[in-house]
Amino acid sequence: MTHIADKLTHKELELLHAHGTRVTVPQGWSLMWERTPADKAYLIVAGEVAIRRNNVEVARLGPGEVVGEMAVVNQKLRTATVVAATPLEVIHFTAEAVTEMCERIPALHEVLTATAQERLTPA
DSSP states (O other): OOOHHHHSOHHHHHHHHHHSEEEEEOTTOEEEOTTSOOOEEEEEEESOEEEEETTEEEEEEOTTOEESHHHHHHTOOOSSEEEESSOEEEEEEEHHHHHHHHHHOHHHHHHHHHHHHHHHSOO
16 A cells, blocks of 8 residues: 655655644544545544445554545545544545645646556556
8 A cells, every 4th residue: 555655755745744633543433434425535644544345344444544535535425434444643635625735736636547557457
């Protein structure tokens, strides 16, 4: 899996962190639900999320990874439900903020598009 920190400069990461809203999420809470509109994305700072499709866990993601980007980038309904597997610290981005940050940081658009493509390609 691609970690954003591996692809962006320190300055770009600072800008990204400053543009989002830092949020803590308790274990067991859902960040987003399958087959709902794309209105946000999250950068995981600490903790782990479970990715579920049709109520079956298909993946776990942790610090440095992004969730919610696929639906925002592709302007589609969500393909999975994302649940806090542990207490989380995340940076919340509205869909508009993701679009704006992709315009300001071209490398972000590239990494989000690549991540979305990775997740759509069967293993």
